[in-house]
Amino acid sequence: MTSPALVGATPVATVASALAAQPTAMPSITATNDFVVKFANVNGSGSASANELFAKAILRMGVPVSPRNIFPSNIQGLPTWYEIRVTEQGWLGRRGGVDLMVAMNPQTWNADVREVEPGGYLFYDNSKYVPPSKLRSDINVIGMPLTEICNATYSDARQRQLFKNILYLGALSVMLDIEPQVIEQLFTEQYKGKEKLLDSNVKALHLGRDYAARHIGRIGLTVRRADKVGERIFVDGNTAAALGCVYGGASVCAWYPITPSSSVAESFQSYCQKLRVDPETGKNRFAIVQAEDEIASIGMVIGAAWNGARAFTATSGPGVSLMTEFLGLAYFAEVPAVLINVQRGGPSTGMPTRTQQADLLACAYASHGDTKHILLFPEDPKECFDHSAAALDLADRLQTPVFVMTDLDIGMNQRLCAPFQWDDRREYDRGKVMSAADLESGKDFGRYLDVDGDGIPYRTYPGTHPSKGGYFTRGTTRNAYAQYSEAGPDYLYNVQRLLKKLDTAKTLVPQPVLRKAAQPARFGVLYFGSTSPAMEEALAALAAMDLHVDAMRLRAFPFPDCVPEFIAAHEQVFVVEQNRDAQLRSMLINELEIAPARLPKILHYDGTPITARFITSAIAERMRTAHGDRA
Amino acid sequence: MTYLAKPKLHHPSLAQNKVCYTRRDYEGRVSTLCAGCGHDSISAAIIQACWEMDVEPHRVAKMSGIGCSSKTPDYFLGNSHGFNTVHGRMPSVLTGANLANRSLLYLGVSGDGDSASIGIGQFAHVMRRGVNMVYILENNGVYGLTKGQFSATADQGSKSKKGAINTESPIDTISLALQMGATFVARGFSGDKKQLVPIIKAAIAHKGAAFIDVISPCVTFNNHAGSTKSYDYVREHNEAVNRVDFIPTRQEIVVDYAEGQVIEVEQHDGTVLLLRKLHRDYDPHDKVGAMNYITKHQAEGEVVTGLLYVDNDAGDLHEHLNTIDAPLNTLGAKQLSPGMAALEKINQRLR
Numbered sequence: 001m002t003s004p005a006l007v008g009a010t011p012v013a014t015v016a017s018a019l020a021a022q023p024t025a026m027p028s029i030t031a032t033n034d035f036v037v038k039f040a041n042v043n044g045s046g047s048a049s050a051n052e053l054f055a056k057a058i059l060r061m062g063v064p065v066s067p068r069n070i071f072p073s074n075i076q077g078l079p080t081w082y083e084i085r086v087t088e089q090g091w092l093g094r095r096g097g098v099d100l101m102v103a104m105n106p107q108t109w110n111a112d113v114r115e116v117e118p119g120g121y122l123f124y125d126n127s128k129y130v131p132p133s134k135l136r137s138d139i140n141v142i143g144m145p146l147t148e149i150c151n152a153t154y155s156d157a158r159q160r161q162l163f164k165n166i167l168y169l170g171a172l173s174v175m176l177d178i179e180p181q182v183i184e185q186l187f188t189e190q191y192k193g194k195e196k197l198l199d200s201n202v203k204a205l206h207l208g209r210d211y212a213a214r215h216i217g218r219i220g221l222t223v224r225r226a227d228k229v230g231e232r233i234f235v236d237g238n239t240a241a242a243l244g245c246v247y248g249g250a251s252v253c254a255w256y257p258i259t260p261s262s263s264v265a266e267s268f269q270s271y272c273q274k275l276r277v278d279p280e281t282g283k284n285r286f287a288i289v290q291a292e293d294e295i296a297s298i299g300m301v302i303g304a305a306w307n308g309a310r311a312f313t314a315t316s317g318p319g320v321s322l323m324t325e326f327l328g329l330a331y332f333a334e335v336p337a338v339l340i341n342v343q344r345g346g347p348s349t350g351m352p353t354r355t356q357q358a359d360l361l362a363c364a365y366a367s368h369g370d371t372k373h374i375l376l377f378p379e380d381p382k383e384c385f386d387h388s389a390a391a392l393d394l395a396d397r398l399q400t401p402v403f404v405m406t407d408l409d410i411g412m413n414q415r416l417c418a419p420f421q422w423d424d425r426r427e428y429d430r431g432k433v434m435s436a437a438d439l440e441s442g443k444d445f446g447r448y449l450d451v452d453g454d455g456i457p458y459r460t461y462p463g464t465h466p467s468k469g470g471y472f473t474r475g476t477t478r479n480a481y482a483q484y485s486e487a488g489p490d491y492l493y494n495v496q497r498l499l500k501k502l503d504t505a506k507t508l509v510p511q512p513v514l515r516k517a518a519q520p521a522r523f524g525v526l527y528f529g530s531t532s533p534a535m536e537e538a539l540a541a542l543a544a545m546d547l548h549v550d551a552m553r554l555r556a557f558p559f560p561d562c563v564p565e566f567i568a569a570h571e572q573v574f575v576v577e578q579n580r581d582a583q584l585r586s587m588l589i590n591e592l593e594i595a596p597a598r599l600p601k602i603l604h605y606d607g608t609p610i611t612a613r614f615i616t617s618a619i620a621e622r623m624r625t626a627h628g629d630r631a
Numbered sequence: 632m633t634y635l636a637k638p639k640l641h642h643p644s645l646a647q648n649k650v651c652y653t654r655r656d657y658e659g660r661v662s663t664l665c666a667g668c669g670h671d672s673i674s675a676a677i678i679q680a681c682w683e684m685d686v687e688p689h690r691v692a693k694m695s696g697i698g699c700s701s702k703t704p705d706y707f708l709g710n711s712h713g714f715n716t717v718h719g720r721m722p723s724v725l726t727g728a729n730l731a732n733r734s735l736l737y738l739g740v741s742g743d744g745d746s747a748s749i750g751i752g753q754f755a756h757v758m759r760r761g762v763n764m765v766y767i768l769e770n771n772g773v774y775g776l777t778k779g780q781f782s783a784t785a786d787q788g789s790k791s792k793k794g795a796i797n798t799e800s801p802i803d804t805i806s807l808a809l810q811m812g813a814t815f816v817a818r819g820f821s822g823d824k825k826q827l828v829p830i831i832k833a834a835i836a837h838k839g840a841a842f843i844d845v846i847s848p849c850v851t852f853n854n855h856a857g858s859t860k861s862y863d864y865v866r867e868h869n870e871a872v873n874r875v876d877f878i879p880t881r882q883e884i885v886v887d888y889a890e891g892q893v894i895e896v897e898q899h900d901g902t903v904l905l906l907r908k909l910h911r912d913y914d915p916h917d918k919v920g921a922m923n924y925i926t927k928h929q930a931e932g933e934v935v936t937g938l939l940y941v942d943n944d945a946g947d948l949h950e951h952l953n954t955i956d957a958p959l960n961t962l963g964a965k966q967l968s969p970g971m972a973a974l975e976k977i978n979q980r981l982r
């Protein structure tokens with residue numbers, strides 16, 4: 001075994017020179033604006049904000065980044081990782097592999113060291129001796145006595161811990177050539193009005209930089225100023241969804257905390273406090289209740305929406321399970337409701353901090369009886385915003401529950417996306433609501449009557465008119481005029497009308513996005529939600545391999561008619577999903593009566609976000625086999 | 632028209648209230664409950680109270696869970712919107728409805744199975760939150776609609792119609808409501824309309840979470856000897872602590888009473904409750920005292936009735952949440968969307 005490539009133990013100008021001193025030449029990864037850095041931290045050590053600064057600094061240099069939090073279900077002590085892909089080309093999916101590991105957690109040391117690509121870099125705190133046997137000879141090992149420096153500089157224990165993070169940020173900025181002014185500017189924005197904090201952070205940054213300049217120098221990975229970020233914003237999907245609910249006019253929010261959805265309601269609260277307080281009276285144009293459980297959350301949403309307010313809840317899989325009885329009621333009684341489901345690995349003691357797209361069936365058919373719900377599939381925070389606002393319109397228009405199906409990958413990671421837009425002339429679509437004047441004019445009011453032939457009946461809000469338009473809301477034991485009835489024909493009329501309503505829904509939901517291949521393609525691929533960035537990259541990689549596939553990104557259920565048309569136009573259509581049981585595929589087979597063999601499944605479900613590498617190799621392999629079949 | 636229109640030939644002699652409705656206008660569809668069911672008497676008391684209180688029927692939202700009791704909102708206030716929700720979860724739907732429009736009167740109707748068994752969680756939390764409502768629990772000690780199983784309010788040792796003895800200890804919804812923070816707590820008996828109607832009226836006038844537990848015998852499954860929720864038992868053991876006289880607005884009180892025998896309770900809206908004391912020491916402002924009294928007397932097998940607790944300075948959920956005065960359901964994009972300029976600022980901060 002060759003001796004580990006140790007850097008930092010002795011002052012050297014650059015890693016390159018240190019490498020030159022190695023007995024065996026080791027290929028070091030060199031890359032500019034295209035590499036992966038992973039931070040291995042201890043949860044609760046204050047590393048999150050330093051890591052975010054690192055990402056933002058690169059962004060401010062005009063280079064896209066895509067970070068992902070990999071964290072445990074724990075507040076303090078357990079390992080947590082922050083993996084950031086630097087990608088001038090703008091591939092925002094997870095790449096896989098690590099070029100530079102910032103190993104700050106002794107607990108996960110072995111696995112972290114193992115993960116570095118050959119020729120990659122390992123940065124660690126060498127205040128304590130690490131025996132060479134715990135290192136690798138095929139990677140560049142860079143030590144910096146972070147603890148020692150902090151202990152020598154700071155007396156306060158908390159400071160010693162926190163500034164360790166800023167110190168490595170400073171060191172990394174030297175190693176990767178990140179402009180220090182950009183970081184200082186970020187500090188200035190962050191510590192506006194807190195000059196003391198600003199000052200001490202800038203000092204710590206330079207402490208780290210000075211050390212690195214003297215003892216480490218540059219490594220083969222480089223951040224070079226570019227112009228690839230443009231107008232885009234950097235935000236997580238939960239914040240975006242909350243903002244979509246603010247703009248979409250939700251005035252009632254009822255929720256119960258659950259990872260990874262809690263920050264939807266929390267952001268909604270903080271945005272409302274800033275943006276929705278009546279300036280004259282200081283009173284709120286919103287009501288937020290942290291309910292006793294998810295059953296109560298959805299009950300409150302249903303009550304509020306029944307009474308004419310726009311209402312939503314945010315939850316994850318276990319919450320949806322609790323809500324299912326109510327969802328059936330809302331479906332049959334035709335009450336609007338909006339649910340933001342930030343999906344995670346199931347079940348309750350499942351993988352709350354890992355991502356999956358595994359609630360499709362549970363949501364599409366939630367509840368007993370013949371129920372079917374509207375699902376929207378945002379691909380990124382921008383669509384979390386758009387779809388949340390759209391969901392409030394759709395729920396009112398269709399008088400039914402609407403799910404916004406995001407997931408942990410979109411919800412809890414900051415993602416570069418198009419800026420939010422709002423047309424100030426936009427009015428909310430409140431759907432078919434009869435006013436007192438409508439009732440007064442003698443319009444026939446049958447709560448469950450299909451007047452317009454689109455399956456959507458008219459409703460009234462409680463308190464509208466002294467003698468007209470009142471009705472008793474119950475599940476299905478009633479006729480089109482909401483009078484008690486258990487008669488078969490009344491039931492049939494009602495549930496068939498609900499199907500018609502779902503047909504109408506197909507034309508109202510966000511339509512699929514089609515990406516035709518450069519050449520006529522025998523194969524197609526269907527995907528949705530957070531798979532999107534990895535898929536875009538995979539499609540480019542496949543095209544470069546001369547493998548051409550038409551791609552359709554689904555944005556909603558029920559499936560619009562162009563979906564079966566797309567499938568019919570191809571020999572086979574791969575269905576790419578992040579769950580074990582190919583849930584979307586089941587729905588396609590079930591709803592569109594498509595022969596299963598036409599829909600090969602490509603599934604990724606270990607809790608980590610799907611990667612382009614995974615998709616590319618899976619599709620390439622199948623296409624080659626299929627081509628081989630033909631030959 | 633979604634209710635069964637009854638011939639509304641107003642007899643000239645039918646008296647109208649201040650908002651020009653007759654008692655008839657507060658009725659609903661014909662009840663489908665068993666003849667003699669206590670729940671029907673409660674419906675009648677609700678009709679009477681709403682009429683006497685000059686409540687406009689369409690300004691009431693009737694909310695219920697599931698059960699015979701929860702069916703009754705169909706049988707009163709036929710012009711009001713009603714919502715027969717799911718079993719045990721009426722409180723959350725009522726809460727949401729109340730958040731959407733604070734200007735209506737929310738009347739929650741539930742059963743003992745609905746509130747004390749499956750729905751005890753929501754029951755507790757709706758009281759904690761101080762939702763402005765009148766919550767009536769029609770308590771018969773059994774699940775009527777599913778044919779006579781014991782509910783969680785059945786007394787230990789009481790006997791089912793089939794002869795089974797209930798071995799589990801009962802949940803006293805009154806004590807629970809007190810503990811959870813209800814600000815108006817009363818118990819009535821469906822067989823004593825004279826006592827019940829003024830209690831309902833006072834609850835309507837109360838701002839905050841008003842809870843009324845009404846013992847309401849199920850004639851079909853729980854009206855036999857050995858039941859503690861039968862007409863006979865309640866009549867024999869009724870321990871009324873006071874009688875409520877409801878005075879609509881602050882006016883001179885002309886009731887003739889001996890000193891120390893009446894407590895005047897002025898409510899938020901200026902209405903006055905005159906509580907004629909039947910027990911000299913009973914003070915309905917003293918929560919701890921009320922709890923002690925109830926616990927003691929119930930242990931002796933008595934059914935304590937009357938207005939048991941009232942906090943006349945109570946606030947409600949909207950006050951706690953500092954919501955605007957206008958009902959939230961009247962707000963449009965102008966009031967709810969902060970506009971593109973604000974959004975652009977947010978975008979800017981996210982770069």
Ligand SMILES: Cc1ncc(C[n+]2csc(CCOP(=O)(O)OP(=O)(O)O)c2C)c(N)n1
Nearest residue numbers: 698699700718742743744745773774775776
């Ligand atoms: C989730 C659920 N479980 C069970 C039932 C069946 N169920 C209907 S009514 C009822 C009990 C009602 O008892 P109570 O609330 O005391 O009303 P009562 O009929 O006595 O007035 C039950 C168990 C149901 N409707 N929903």
Ligand code: SF4
Nearest residue numbers: 665668699775849850
């Ligand atoms: S079963 Fe009992 S509770 Fe139900 S209607 Fe008959 S008497 Fe009333």
Ligand SMILES: [Mg+2]
Nearest residue numbers: 742743744773
């Ligand atoms: Mg009962």
